[in-house]
Amino acid sequence: MSIVLEHLTKRYGGHPVVNDVSLEIADGEFFVLLGSSGSGKTTVLNMVAGLTGIDRGRILLHGRDVTDLPTQERRVGFVFQNYALFQHMSVADNIEFGMTLRKMPAAERRRWRDELLELVGLVGLGKRMPRQLSGGQQQRVALARALAIKPDVLLLDEPLGALDAKIRIELRRSLSAIQRTLGVSTILVTHDQEEAFELADRLGVMSFGRLLEVGQPADLYQRPATEFVATFLGTANLLVGRCAGESIQLGPVRIPVACPARAPSEQAPHTPPSRSPVANELDAPAVQRVQVLFRPEDVVLARDPAALAVPPFGQGEVVQVVFSGAYQRLRLRLPPLAGVRPIAPPVAFGDDAVFVEALRQQADVEFLPLQPGERVWVGIRHFHALEHPGLNFLLLTDGSPQAQAALALGGQLARLAHARTVVLGYDLQGEAMQRHLQQAKELLGSGLAALDVRMTAEPLAQAVHDEAERQPYDLVIMGFTATNGLDLAETIVQAGEHNLLLVSRPQETPMNVLIAATSGEPGKDDVLFAGRLMRHVGASATLISVLDHGDDAVTRQRAERFLAGGVRSLEILGVPARSAVRSGQVSPTIAKELAAGGYDLLVLGTPLADLDGRISLHGVVEQMLSQTPACATLLVRSTKHSHFGPTVVETVRI
Amino acid sequence: MSQRQAQRADKSQRRQGVPWGRWGLRVSALSYLALILIIPLLVVFQDGLSEGLRGLWSEITRPVAWAALMLTLRTSAVMVIINTVMGTLTAYVLVRYEFPGKSLLNALVDLPLAIPTLVTGVMLVILYGPQEPLGAWLERALGLRVIFASPGIVLALLFVTFPFVVRAVQPVLLSLDRSVEDAAASLGAGPWTIFRRVTLPPLLLPLTSGALLSFARAVGEFGAIIVVAGNIPLRSQTAAVYVWGEVESENRFGASAVSVALMVIAFSLILAVDLIQSRRQGEDRT
Numbered sequence: 040m041s042i043v044l045e046h047l048t049k050r051y052g053g054h055p056v057v058n059d060v061s062l063e064i065a066d067g068e069f070f071v072l073l074g075s076s077g078s079g080k081t082t083v084l085n086m087v088a089g090l091t092g093i094d095r096g097r098i099l100l101h102g103r104d105v106t107d108l109p110t111q112e113r114r115v116g117f118v119f120q121n122y123a124l125f126q127h128m129s130v131a132d133n134i135e136f137g138m139t140l141r142k143m144p145a146a147e148r149r150r151w152r153d154e155l156l157e158l159v160g161l162v163g164l165g166k167r168m169p170r171q172l173s174g175g176q177q178q179r180v181a182l183a184r185a186l187a188i189k190p191d192v193l194l195l196d197e198p199l200g201a202l203d204a205k206i207r208i209e210l211r212r213s214l215s216a217i218q219r220t221l222g223v224s225t226i227l228v229t230h231d232q233e234e235a236f237e238l239a240d241r242l243g244v245m246s247f248g249r250l251l252e253v254g255q256p257a258d259l260y261q262r263p264a265t266e267f268v269a270t271f272l273g274t275a276n277l278l279v280g281r282c283a284g285e286s287i288q289l290g291p292v293r294i295p296v297a298c299p300a301r302a303p304s305e306q307a308p309h310t311p312p313s314r315s316p317v318a319n320e321l322d323a324p325a326v327q328r329v330q331v332l333f334r335p336e337d338v339v340l341a342r343d344p345a346a347l348a349v350p351p352f353g354q355g356e357v358v359q360v361v362f363s364g365a366y367q368r369l370r371l372r373l374p375p376l377a378g379v380r381p382i383a384p385p386v387a388f389g390d391d392a393v394f395v396e397a398l399r400q401q402a403d404v405e406f407l408p409l410q411p412g413e414r415v416w417v418g419i420r421h422f423h424a425l426e427h428p429g430l431n432f433l434l435l436t437d438g439s440p441q442a443q444a445a446l447a448l449g450g451q452l453a454r455l456a457h458a459r460t461v462v463l464g465y466d467l468q469g470e471a472m473q474r475h476l477q478q479a480k481e482l483l484g485s486g487l488a489a490l491d492v493r494m495t496a497e498p499l500a501q502a503v504h505d506e507a508e509r510q511p512y513d514l515v516i517m518g519f520t521a522t523n524g525l526d527l528a529e530t531i532v533q534a535g536e537h538n539l540l541l542v543s544r545p546q547e548t549p550m551n552v553l554i555a556a557t558s559g560e561p562g563k564d565d566v567l568f569a570g571r572l573m574r575h576v577g578a579s580a581t582l583i584s585v586l587d588h589g590d591d592a593v594t595r596q597r598a599e600r601f602l603a604g605g606v607r608s609l610e611i612l613g614v615p616a617r618s619a620v621r622s623g624q625v626s627p628t629i630a631k632e633l634a635a636g637g638y639d640l641l642v643l644g645t646p647l648a649d650l651d652g653r654i655s656l657h658g659v660v661e662q663m664l665s666q667t668p669a670c671a672t673l674l675v676r677s678t679k680h681s682h683f684g685p686t687v688v689e690t691v692r693i
Numbered sequence: 694m695s696q697r698q699a700q701r702a703d704k705s706q707r708r709q710g711v712p713w714g715r716w717g718l719r720v721s722a723l724s725y726l727a728l729i730l731i732i733p734l735l736v737v738f739q740d741g742l743s744e745g746l747r748g749l750w751s752e753i754t755r756p757v758a759w760a761a762l763m764l765t766l767r768t769s770a771v772m773v774i775i776n777t778v779m780g781t782l783t784a785y786v787l788v789r790y791e792f793p794g795k796s797l798l799n800a801l802v803d804l805p806l807a808i809p810t811l812v813t814g815v816m817l818v819i820l821y822g823p824q825e826p827l828g829a830w831l832e833r834a835l836g837l838r839v840i841f842a843s844p845g846i847v848l849a850l851l852f853v854t855f856p857f858v859v860r861a862v863q864p865v866l867l868s869l870d871r872s873v874e875d876a877a878a879s880l881g882a883g884p885w886t887i888f889r890r891v892t893l894p895p896l897l898l899p900l901t902s903g904a905l906l907s908f909a910r911a912v913g914e915f916g917a918i919i920v921v922a923g924n925i926p927l928r929s930q931t932a933a934v935y936v937w938g939e940v941e942s943e944n945r946f947g948a949s950a951v952s953v954a955l956m957v958i959a960f961s962l963i964l965a966v967d968l969i970q971s972r973r974q975g976e977d978r979t
Contacts, residue, residue: 090875110878117879123872127894136890137880181876188880 040099041066041224042192046613047086047096048577049079054548055455055577057082058248059613060096064192064241067222069215073235074245075271080228083245084194087226088115095615100191116185116223120197122177124169130156130180131165137188155183158217175206182214186221193218195227199234211237232272236260244268247455248577261334264426267457269332270383274396276333277383277425279510287424289331290376290393292350294422298329328511330382330425335368335398339418340407347418355395357413367404369397371417380510382459382489430458430571433512433537435499437466438475441518443482445542448671449516450483452540455548456575458513460487464494465502500530507535514572516540521667528664529656532645532674538568539674543667549573549640552580555629555659556605556644566605568675569642570612578640579615582606583632585625595620626662634669642673734956740945741953752950757926761935762954768843768931769911772850777904780858781896787859788866805855813852814920817845841923846931849917854907861903862896869895902969909962912955 042064049057057079064070072080085091087098089110097106105113125133134155138148156162159179169177178198185193198214199207215238218225229235235242236256243253244267252259252268263269269277280289282298344351355371370384375391384394395417409415434449436442446462453460460483464476476492483490495502503515515531518524519541532539554569566582573580582605584598602618609616621628633641643663645654656664656674664672741749753759787799805813821828821839831837839845869892877891915933922929924938932951939948 088875088879090878110875111881111883113879115879117876119872119876121870121872123870123876125873125877125891125894136877136882140881140886184876184880 040064041068041101042070042087042226043097043099044083044087045097045099047083047098048094049082049086049091050094050577055248057086057093058455058577059574060245060248060250062243062250062253064224064226066224069218069225069227069238069240071235071239071242072226072228072245072250073230073232073242073271075230077247078245079248080245081196083250084196084226084228087113087192088117088194089113090117114188114191116188116190116193118178118181118185118193118195118198120200122169122174122181122201124177124181124184126169128169129165130161130167130169130172133169133180134165134183134187136184141188151187155187158186158220159183160213173206174202175210178202178210179213182217186217186223190223193223193225195225197229198227199231200229207234214238244271246271246457247575249575251457261421262423263332265457266330266382266425266429266459269330269425274335274398275383276335276338276395277381278331278393279328279380279382280331281378282329287329287331287422288378289422290353290379292352292419294331294424296422296424298424330429332423332425333419333421335396337419337421338371338395338397339420340369340371340397340399340403340409340415341418342407342415344416344418347416349418349420352395352417352419353393354414355417357409357411357415358394360409360411365401367399367401369399369409371395371397371415373417385489430456430513431510432456432458432460433503433506433515434460434462434479435503435515435517435531436462436464436475436479437518438464438471439518441520441543443518444545445516445518445540446479446482447545448542448548449540450487451548452514452516452572452576453483453487455577456572458487459489461491461493461506461512463502463506464492465497465499467494499527500534503531503534507537511535512537513568514538514540516542519543519664519667519672521665525656525661525664528674529654532656532676533654536676538676540671541664541668541674542671544669546639546670548576548578549671550576550578551636551638552578552640552642553629553633553636553638554580554582554605554642555625556582556584556602566608569640569673570609570614570616572673573609573614574612580609580617581636581638582609582616582618583629584618584620585628586620586622588622590622625659629663639670640673641668641670642675645674645676737949737952737956740949743946743949749950749953752947753954755947757930758932758935758947758951760927761930761932762951764843764846764930765912765932765955766958768846768850769908771843771847772854772911773904773908775847775851776854776858776907777900780855780903781862781900784859784862784866788863802856802859805853810849810853810914810916811920813849814917817848817852817917817921821845821848840921841925841929843922843929845921846918846929849921850911850914853914853917854910857907857910858900858903861899861906865896865899866892898969898973902966905962905966905969909959909966912958912962 040063042062044060044062047057047060048055060079060083062070072083074080082091086093087100089105089108093106097104099105100113100115125136128136131152134152135148138151143151152165153162156165159182161176161179161183164172164176169180172180178201182198195214199210202210211234227238239256241253242256242259244251244259246267251265252263254262259268260272263272266277269275278289280287280294282288283293285295285297287294287296287298339347339349341347353373353376355373357369358372359368359370361368371394373393373395376393379393381393384396386392386394397417432449432453434446434453436446450460452458462476462479462483464472464479467475472494476494480490480492493506497505506512512535515535515537517528517531517539519528520543524541528539528541552569552573554566556566569580582602584602586595586598598620599618602620606616606618619632621632629641632638641663643660645656645660646658647654660674744752753762783802787795787802818840819825821831823829823832823838823840828839831839837844839848874887874891877887882890913933914931915937918931919934919937922931922934924930924934926935930938932955936948936951936955939945939951
């Protein structure tokens, strides 16, 4: 491997700009990091070059650990978006700069310089000054200058970003050809999909500091694992269907594709070979729903269902027809389908139709001309089920200060976790409600996977119950005060299958989390859901178990074994974790630990539901929340079914 | 042609008739320049050259005058060397580093322009005077006499010209892209090589023009020096102080001659600065 990145992490002011990025790049590979601005892709490149320090992780170039080496000794060629040429030196001097420093003999230097000038297509321009060249030519000089030192790896930071469209395409071709000629391992950073697809042997998609997926361009386009990548690359039709045994039910269509496997029995989470099986299991939602992707070019249109050649998906109305050169883009509107929830293209608030994007070649257009308003049968040639269902957050707000704090923290978490988010306003009337929801929308702003804003006049528990019926949530976030918050929290937590985050005051994104593994009954779920959330946020965790003074050695051993298992699971997820066993009364001990350790999130498990399905928060949770807590508190629902085989069930009862 | 167009054409023609306004403006600006600047200059030159070039030269090369001129040039040269190095350093620190009180320091740089130079002299005498603790210690321990000697003159000049190099280098340094230095580092250049071969070259022109300006300013400095150095012929008397002495003793020709010499020096420096500036602008344009 030419380039190995291990768990790279970098924080600025508490926020992870690069969050646990691991990557291996083969010899001679052209790797492209794709992401929107602020996704952390340039920071990763700067880390490899040694221009940015790293907080955690390791970088190997051709087996050499360069993590602590200065830029000068890393032997990397770097090309900047703005060329960064030495303006006071001629083109030839620019190219020879690195060679001179490496004490290359003059004759060899001249020969290599001339070869490079030929390679980048600037023969005869060696005597020019940079400012006498066009932007494209300057970037060619910068490329030659970076290659002049025969670098181990070539790093390109948006090298075509500052150029005109036409020059960009031209230089893109040259870049690809030069890289293949020299066979130098390359990382290119870009926000331009077309560029990424054309240049990349493999592609990595970054968002909010995390490397979401890595794969060959065609693979990522056709078979993405995450919603973000599905919708970020190209145009996506993304619908949520239901798992039905060995197939997926998407409205009228039964897709003979097995639901992405996450049955507990098939997994061996205790000895995971890689992080993905555990990650999959952790992302298992309470209800087996699945996101199904199909691309516009996989949509077939016909006048009658028999002519589709695939099972009909429904009859829709043509809403929009756009001519785009070789292709025709259509947007179709289908009536609501039972059990199907559309994600992309987005549906306007209050509309329950399903929209489908289609793309046809001109030959098909001539065969079946379509105008807006016409009705047509829709079939889908090829489906892909996403492995990760993604997280769903529900933010509750009544405009109170603690609700504002909950909105802010919830929005931040949603951004980092790529969660689909719904804001539900309650207990506000008329204009005040409108104004508040508008503010909430602005506060949450950009960067959210999806944001819906709704309001309700019903009692909150009922409203949450209705929301959860429509679509199960992973996490409900609300403001909390000790005075009357607990009863409300108790009703909300049983209004669905969700976990609950209680926020009392404004705070930063949690970085240091205390997981009380003994407060709820099974305990394991607390660890797993918290870990799943922290993986996105880039926080570290401490697992704490509180024993009675009277507990015997066996109990203590079990507790320690349980904590060790939890720490391992968290670390597999990329969450740095440690454990602590304390003796004493549960809630005072945890409260003391919380205050002393500088923690900013407390995770508690809710007790198991009783036989009527009721959950009571009275007990440890009540004791912990009897005074308004200093930091946010996450209540994790304990389900009866542990995902962790027999060994865990044994350790679970501490 | 529509009526309105015709009217407009007519109007502009009328305006072209006798452009009083434009000529009036030029004449007043130029005569003001002549009255305030050129005529006094010419008078001094005429006076200095009243006995021919040879007379001027022999007046300038009189031992006392010559010593004063040489002292001026020598102290200014020392000042320029120190100022160039330290001014660049100050500008670099102000641009590249963040530290508490940075904006205050940035504002302080211009302070010497606002302080009357006489006051500058007084401050230095209070600090370095032979009766003062620091001045006495310097003389006792290092044998270094500051007041009434060249070190005092250099100190006064350094104080007075502090802003020139800093303010010349600072904007250029600000506009320099850090990625150019990063590029050099990735090519294997160490910090000193980066500074010498990448950062410094674009600074050379502004640096030179800042240095020349401070030299031109120093050559004519009077207020601070008369306080700090006094008026001891052949020892601490600079050219400007010498001119003042000649005026006081009603030797007009002596005053004019050395004045002409000072002006020629200052004028050629300013000319050089102008040349550098226009070259820089030319570079920016291409």
